[in-house]
Each structure stands twice: as structure tokens, then as C-alpha cells.
Amino acid sequence: MKKKVLITGGAGFLGSHLCDRFLAEGYHVIAMDNLLTGDISNIEHLMGNKDFEFHHHDVSKYVHVAGDLEYVLHFASPASPIDYLKMPIQTMKVGSLGTHNCLGLAKDKGARMLIASTSEVYGDPLVHPQKEDYWGNVNPVGPRGVYDEAKRFQEALTMAYHTYHGLETRIVRIFNTFGPRMRLDDGRVLPAFISQALRGEDLTAFGDGSQTRSFTYVDDLVEGIYRLLKSDYAGPVNIGNPDEITIKEFGEEIIKLTGSKSKIIYKDLPKDDPKQRKPDISLAKEVLDWEPKYTRGEGLKPTLEYFKEKVLK
Template sequence: MANKEKVLITGGAGFLGSHLCDRFLAEGYHVIAMDNLLTGSMDNIEHLMGRSDFEFYHCDVSKFVHVPGELKYILHFASPASPIDYLKMPIQTLKVGSLGTHNLLGLAKAKNARILVASTSEIYGDPMVHPQKEDYWGNVNPVGPRGVYDEAKRFQEAMTMAYHTFHGVETRIVRIFNTYGPRMRLNDGRALPAFISQALRGEDLTVFGDGSQTRSFCYVSDLVDGIYRLLLSDHPQPVNVGNPQEITIKQFAEEIIKLTGTDQKIVYKPLPKDDPKQRRPDITKAQEVLGWEPKVERSDGLKVTLEYFKEKILKGQQAPA
């Protein structure tokens, strides 16, 4: 196992990070997952513990990062990613996007490793351009409640490009749009886990605003494939990875009710401040540069995700009080 190339994945016990661990192990790498478990869970990587080609470091990358030996790749996915988390942990969110990114870029420079950082569609803010292309600079409120996440990611991109242009570090930037699949948290706060959890518990589904705002949902295996292709490409500029199939939140809630076979109503609540009205990636660059586009139909991905949530809710109900 000593001759396997090593990959460091920060946020490795999170939703996306754990799926990336699976992919890189399947591709024959030695994987080091790093997480402070603020929003990640050991449950997500429990199936990997004990493998000789997998290590877990309990570490806060905002403070200090040390990995002995050689590193081939670094994937920086450590960050609270849902509004419920970054509104509760604004300082940690800003720190992991700034100090954490700085630490990992420094590690990449020291190890002569290629680094891919996880950016987000949120850098476009509440967009004035639709669909969103990589050359759109965004419409972001830096002092609004979502600013802590949006600006952390925008700073992260700027810092990453500075290390690329000034130090010659091999960098890649992926702008991730709404993603779903197994290992999302039940209390994640985002539309999909909220709707499925509410439907399975027999509660009415909560839609914020009038439900006309749109999102585009990409299944996790498609996203991971896009990230993997970007890492191995020679493209240092940001690339959108997401599913351009757009749906309104109201339609999505209706889809979940139909999928779960429940008869819940939809209840409407005020739209949170600065909530984006439209979200759809232009993936022309990913198609041209990476030869990538999503393959999993939403109906198929939702079935798999629903089964995962059913199991989690059942486990929670069976757990001792």
C-alpha cells in the first residue's frame, strides 16, 4: 500500500467529502480524510474505517494542517454548506474559507501537490443573469446573513488564483450547484432533506416565499465525477458543475409528496433575506473542457435518496431515548 499516491480530502466526513473518499479509494488512491466534525459525521465514513488505504484525521483546518509524507492531491471541501449551519456558525464559516484555504494552499505549495477547492453557485448571489456562466461576477450582499458563506467562497477563489499565479501552485476551482443524495443530514435545512423528512413524518411541507424560486438538483455521483474530471484536467479557471434541469421549489415539493405517497399540504412562510430567486448552471465549459454532463435522472436519484432517508428516520425512531 506504501506505493499508492495519497489524496487529502478536507471535510472528508461530510456529505460530499465522504462520497469523494469512496471515489478516490475506488480509483486506487490512498485517502486521508480530515474533518473537525462540526457538520460532518463519522457515520458517513464508518464503512471505510479499518482499511489500510484510508486514514482519518480529526482536525480543524482553520487552525493548522500537517500531513506527513508526500501528497499528490488536496481537495478542500471543509465548510458549513447549508444556511442553517453557516447562520449558526458565521465566524467558523469565514475562517474555514479564508484561514483554512490559506493553510491548505500553503500545504499544496510545500508538498508540490495539486489542490482543488470547493466553491459554490452562491458566489453568484441572487443572480441578475440566467443561467449562470463562469464569467458572471455575481450579485452578492456582503453584509447580509448569507454574506458569511458567499464572501468566504469568493475570497477562497481569489486566494486560490493568487497562489496559482504568484506561486505557480496547480489549482482547480469547482463551483458546485445544488446537490443531493444519500448522506445528506436530516436536519440540513435545505429543501430536499426538509421536504423528505417532513413528508415521511406526516408533516406539511414548508415552502419559503411563493415557491416560484428555482433550483437545479444534481445527483451526488454525477457531481463527484465532474469534480474528479476537473482535478485531472489542466484547467485552472472556475468551472460550474451541476444539473441544468431547473425546477421551482413548489414543483419540487409536489414531486416529493408524490414520490413519498403522502398527502401532506404545502404551507408557505416568508422568504429568507437574500434568498436567490433563480439558480441554474450553464455547464457549457464542463461539457467542452471536461467532457462531463449529468447522467442521473432526478426521478432515479430521488428514489435512492428517499430510501436512505427512510432508513435514517427508522433508525432514529428505534434509538433509545
């Protein structure tokens, strides 16, 4: 019998790529998703695979899987501002109740659990680059608080299960990630810029364009997550690409890459939007022997081809 892995949010951008990876590694994969922000088209190519099953379910209610289970990967959550601002209660519930249900399942099955945390736990950081021992600068009652605090609570609850129950847990702090299967309309800068450039529209940047982001290609992220899951390190680990770029520079890069005649226009920066984002990945290098292999340019090529099919069809 093949070992089983449960991936919540399995029809999402990251979850679907993880399904691919674990099937390739010889696991039986159970993807669970309520399709609130996930898309069944992300996993349609897996539906005929005897080692893959899909459960249309909301993990905030309960989680049940029959039989043995080796791993639980909790990736269910709205993850973009446009989603969690529209669905604040659901975002808090999947980060709290959903995490509690998944941890309970892992404890019952004797499974190892990995949670998808985020660089947003650092808020609008006062420390740069961001290292795992930085506690963050988060506004709990601001518009982004529903996502930031859901993830911070998720980390705290996971660590409580680790220390109190002795549960094998792993925490990955994910920085901006991109690649095929990203949603065009999720409000994040990369899909917005590429979609606008392909349509010949002006690129909409918020703030004056001086704020920074660091973009990780999805294959690098999946490799980092896989190594973390298999490691013996229980603390949070940053997985991201430290190649930092300003929003203005990134917009210019997308215009050049697409051959668009678009311009960059600037609008007011949303409240509590981070001014800087760059991971310190020293810990990942040390405990996982991991660092990104793909440059931003290398990752943008397949991403652009994916977006062309969606935007220009």
C-alpha cells in the same frame, strides 16, 4: 507506494463520497474533519481499509500531512444556511484561514489543489442561467454574506496562489447536490421536504414557491470533480444539473414520490435568498466532456431509501 490524497471535510456528505471514489481509484486517502457539521458515520465503512486514515482536526488552525501528497481537495466548510448562520465566524475562518493553510500545504508538497466553491458566489443572480464569467450579485453584509464571501475570497486566494506561485489549482462551483448521507436537519429544501413528507407533516416552502433550483445527484458531481481535478483547466467550472424546477413543483414531486398526504405551506422568503438557480454547463461539456447522467427522479430513489432508514427507524 500508493499516491496520497487529502480530503478536508472528509466526513461530510460530499467529502465522504469523494473518499469512496479515490479509494476506488487506487489512492491512499486521508480524510480530515473537525466534525462540526460532518458525521463520523459517513466514513465508518472505510475505517478498516488500510488505505484510509481519518484525522480529527480543524484546518483553520493548521494543516500537516507527513510524506508525499498528490492532491489536496478542500471541502471543509459549513454549507447549509442553518449551519453558517449559526456558525458565521467558523464559516469565514475555514474559507479564509483554512484555505490559506491548505494552499500552503499543497505548495510545500508540490501537490495539485482543488477547492469546493459554490453557486452561492453568484448570489441572487441577475443573469440566468449562471455562467462562470458572471461576477454575481452578493450582499457582503447580509446574513448569507459569511458563506458567499468566504467562498468568493477562497476563489481569489486560490487564483492568487496559481498566478503568483505557479501552484496547480482547480476551482469547482457546486450547484445544489443531493444523495445518500445528506443530513436530515441541515435546513436545505430537499432533505427538509423529504423528511417532512415521510413524517406526514406539511412541507415548508419559503417565498411563494416560484423560485427555482437545479438538483444534481451526488455521483454526477463526484464524476465532474474527478474530471476537473485531472484536467488542465485552472479557472472556475460549474458542476450542476441544468434541469430547473420551481420549489412548488419540487414539493409536489416529493409528495407524489413518498405517497404522503402532506400539503405545501408557505413562509416569508429569507433575506437575500436566490430567486433562480440554474447552471450553464457549457464549459464543463467543453473542457471536461462532462454532463449529468442521472435524472432527478433516478437520484431521488436511492436518496429516499436512505432517508426512510433515518426518519422511519
